[in-house]
Amino acid sequence: MADRYWILGTGSWDSTTTTNWSASSGGAGGASVPTASDNVFFDANSNVLATAFTVTMANTPRVCNDFTASGLDGTMTLAGSAIGLTVSGSLTFQATNFTRSYTGITTFNATTTGKTVTTNGVVFGGQVIFNGVGGGWTLGSAISSGNQTITFTSGTFDTSSSGNYAVTAGGIDSNTTTARTINLNASTVTLGGSSAINFATSTNLTFNAGTSTINGSGASPTFAGGGKTFYNVAFTSTALSAPSITGANTFNNLSITGQTTIGIGVLSLSANQTINGTFTVSAGTAAPYRIFLASDTIGTTRTLTCAAVSLTDTDFRDITIAGAASPASGTRLGDCKGNSGITFPAAKTVFYAFTGSSTWGSRVWASTSGGTRDNNQFPLAQDTAVFPAATYPAFGSTVTIEANFNIGTIDMSLNTSNNMTLATGTTTPAIYGNWINGTGITLSGTGTLSFAGRTTQQITSSAKTFTQPITINSPSGSVTLQDALLTTGIATTLTNGTLDLNGKTLTVGTRFTTATGTKNLTFNGGTLVCPNANTTSFNNAVPTGFTTTAGTGTGTISMTAATAKTFVGGGSTFNCTLNQGGAGALTITGANTFSNITNTVQPASVLFTAATTSTFTNFNLSGTSGNLITIGSVTAASHTLSKASGTVSVSFCSISYSSATGGATWEALTTNGNVDGGNNSGWIFTTPPAPSAGNGNFLMFF
Amino acid sequence: MVKIDFSFHSQYGTFADALVLEDDHGLTQDEINAMQQQRFDNWVAIITAPPTEETPSEEV
Numbered sequence: 145m146a147d148r149y150w151i152l153g154t155g156s157w158d159s160t161t162t163t164n165w166s167a168s169s170g171g172a173g174g175a176s177v178p179t180a181s182d183n184v185f186f187d188a189n190s191n192v193l194a195t196a197f198t199v200t201m202a203n204t205p206r207v208c209n210d211f212t213a214s215g216l217d218g219t220m221t222l223a224g225s226a227i228g229l230t231v232s233g234s235l236t237f238q239a240t241n242f243t244r245s246y247t248g249i250t251t252f253n254a255t256t257t258g259k260t261v262t263t264n265g266v267v268f269g270g271q272v273i274f275n276g277v278g279g280g281w282t283l284g285s286a287i288s289s290g291n292q293t294i295t296f297t298s299g300t301f302d303t304s305s306s307g308n309y310a311v312t313a314g315g316i317d318s319n320t321t322t323a324r325t326i327n328l329n330a331s332t333v334t335l336g337g338s339s340a341i342n343f344a345t346s347t348n349l350t351f352n353a354g355t356s357t358i359n360g361s362g363a364s365p366t367f368a369g370g371g372k373t374f375y376n377v378a379f380t381s382t383a384l385s386a387p388s389i390t391g392a393n394t395f396n397n398l399s400i401t402g403q404t405t406i407g408i409g410v411l412s413l414s415a416n417q418t419i420n421g422t423f424t425v426s427a428g429t430a431a432p433y434r435i436f437l438a439s440d441t442i443g444t445t446r447t448l449t450c451a452a453v454s455l456t457d458t459d460f461r462d463i464t465i466a467g468a469a470s471p472a473s474g475t476r477l478g479d480c481k482g483n484s485g486i487t488f489p490a491a492k493t494v495f496y497a498f499t500g501s502s503t504w505g506s507r508v509w510a511s512t513s514g515g516t517r518d519n520n521q522f523p524l525a526q527d528t529a530v531f532p533a534a535t536y537p538a539f540g541s542t543v544t545i546e547a548n549f550n551i552g553t554i555d556m557s558l559n560t561s562n563n564m565t566l567a568t569g570t571t572t573p574a575i576y577g578n579w580i581n582g583t584g585i586t587l588s589g590t591g592t593l594s595f596a597g598r599t600t601q602q603i604t605s606s607a608k609t610f611t612q613p614i615t616i617n618s619p620s621g622s623v624t625l626q627d628a629l630l631t632t633g634i635a636t637t638l639t640n641g642t643l644d645l646n647g648k649t650l651t652v653g654t655r656f657t658t659a660t661g662t663k664n665l666t667f668n669g670g671t672l673v674c675p676n677a678n679t680t681s682f683n684n685a686v687p688t689g690f691t692t693t694a695g696t697g698t699g700t701i702s703m704t705a706a707t708a709k710t711f712v713g714g715g716s717t718f719n720c721t722l723n724q725g726g727a728g729a730l731t732i733t734g735a736n737t738f739s740n741i742t743n744t745v746q747p748a749s750v751l752f753t754a755a756t757t758s759t760f761t762n763f764n765l766s767g768t769s770g771n772l773i774t775i776g777s778v779t780a781a782s783h784t785l786s787k788a789s790g791t792v793s794v795s796f797c798s799i800s801y802s803s804a805t806g807g808a809t810w811e812a813l814t815t816n817g818n819v820d821g822g823n824n825s826g827w828i829f830t831t832p833p834a835p836s837a838g839n840g841n842f843l844m845f846f
Numbered sequence: 847m848v849k850i851d852f853s854f855h856s857q858y859g860t861f862a863d864a865l866v867l868e869d870d871h872g873l874t875q876d877e878i879n880a881m882q883q884q885r886f887d888n889w890v891a892i893i894t895a896p897p898t899e900e901t902p903s904e905e906v
Binding site for chain 2: 262
């Protein structure tokens with residue numbers, strides 16, 4: 145181990161230049177470039193007279209044992225572009241006459257304890273890493289890496305039990321399995337990035353929270369606590385967007401700052417949490433300045449065991465409040481279903497009471513029709529929002545849902561003549577009650593409307609088109625059409641719950657699709673029309689958990705595009721009729737089961753996937769003279785059609801690569817206009833000649 | 847070296863830091879106070895800076 149002193153002012157600290165290194169303070173140059181075991185000093189003799197100077201690091205990483213900048217009488221700038229500095233001992237930056245402009249990773253890799261890190265107000269410009277097995281570092285002052293991450297990989301980091309120095313960073317990352325210890329004492333830790341705490345892998349992490357306070361100040365901080373015990377943790381942004389907590393953690397106090405930005409910040413929980421002190425969600429500017437506390441998985445409950453709570457302007461979904469604070473109550477709490485241990489305000493009906501255009505979150509709601517507008521009447525998830533007739537709003541007005549609010553029932557039924565537009569733009573509101581259009585309204589917007597009410601919800605379209613994609617995500621709930629529903633939105637998605645067509649027609653936009661969840665499509669005589677021509681016009685993308693129910697009457701899925709379209713069945717059972725309802729070829733993928741298959745146009749093609757078996761209760765494809773229905777495979781190989789019993793009799797069909805099986809008789813008699821296109825089996829194209837007495841081919845026994 | 851611990855209590859929490867100075871630093875108390883205030887102001891500036899992260903994309 146040697147000491148190396150910087151001399152001669154501005155110069156390059158690289159891997160070869162020895163000009164600026166001396167073995168003594170102000171001594172002769174030419175000493176070797178410091179190694180990881182050498183201490184480096186920057187002092188009053190490092191510059192020429194008292195002038196400012198720049199030490200530019202190059203050849204990353206620069207290494208040293210102790211790094212000491214002390215006694216400088218001219219401003220030293222430690223520079224370097226994306227250069228790393230690795231310190232194997234302690235580090236001291238001088239409080240004055242020292243600036244840092246290098247950007248790059250600063251690594252502390254000591255393997256013995258007793259090291260100190262004293263940055264004296266100098267902010268690191270890049271990531272800071274503590275990684276030394278057996279190493280131990282104690283802060284000598286506050287440390288800041290700005291919005292960069294401080295990573296603890298191995299060793300022991302301590303904020304000083306006497307100084308309780310502040311830590312400021314984009315985030316703290318200790319997501320590994322090596323042994324490491326973090327002691328926060330009574331420090332304030334402020335983390336402004338999107339990954340505030342990352343202890344996702346907390347194996348061999350000893351985390352001593354002390355009485356520290358961790359503030360996540362970003363808009364969407366992820367707090368991956370790794371199941372550790374923290375002291376006070378706060379999400380301090382007044383404009384929270386999408387923070388999250390993962391890991392089954394324990395807190396003293398957990399708090400969320402009241403929002404000053406209109407809208408709703410969604411704090412998602414992926415595990416149960418324990419709060420031994422108080423769980424606080426502070427009031428926002430007004431009721432529409434909300435926090436949404438939700439399980440990360442709809443239908444899966446997260447439990448907050450709390451000693452005490454203070455809750456305002458908060459929506460809950462799939463949250464149980466347990467512990468001494470249960471049942472919890474608060475101010476303007478919204479019930480987005482799946483909750484327990486929370487006392488919500490009784491559902492109320494509020495009335496739009498502004499004469500002109502406005503936004504959903506504005507002071508436009510009143511407790512009576514035409515009454516005084518009051519911010520506290522902002523409709524919560526359990527409430528009903530009514531648009532009265534006449535002047536609320538006036539003819540031609542637009543009401544815009546400007547945030548992803550949780551909305552109960554929207555009742556626009558009285559709006560029959562004073563046309564208004566309900567606009568959602570790109571927002572994605574969730575609906576927990578009924579949606580009732582009036583005949584005088586217009587809908588606009590491209591963000592998804594999610595129906596998530598868990599119980600029975602109804603949609604009354606009143607012949608008005610939904611421009612938004614619609615998602616049914618209502619575990620154990622149902623959404624029932626009250627009349628025909630037409631959406632031009634990109635997709636209608638069935639994720640959780642039952643979509644009951646209720647004998648009505650649902651016409652979707654680009655596609656109908658399923659998503660992960662337990663979902664059911666009930667027809668009750670209704671029809672699902674997929675009019676778009678694409679490879680996923682009907683897309684049972686997640687067949688697991690998907691069922692269909694015929695109900696009363698015959699349900700139909702009609703593929704009506706005039707050009708090629710695909711029915712992606714996913715191997716499910718469709719208790720309905722699949723109808724080829726457009727001139728474009730219908731491709732069917734998956735080994736599906738159908739109640740029936742029909743066509744309402746001809747000529748047309750129905751193409752099955754080779755090497756799959758499609759099973760039918762009834763099979764009623766037929767063309768007309770000169771307008772054949774082509775039954776074939778997508779590729780030049782056979783598919784299989786199966787029917788258990790009875791007789792299938794098609795007419796005016798051209799059939800190829802088709803294997804008809806299952807026990808039924810499959811007739812495609814050429815006398816009925818059918819064509820044997822070849823590579824078929826099981827189909828009967830010609831009737832065997834009837835026996836007659838004239839040909840003598842009889843044996844008679846007596 | 848002389849180490850001067852100091853802290854500020856604010857709505858953002860307690861900011862604890864230390865000034866580590868030469869024994870003969872020659873700074874007046876006002877200058878020290880100013881340096882401490884500057885440290886605190888810098889901290890507030892960092893933790894109240896608008897987030898740069900992108901907002902989540904809308905569900906489609």
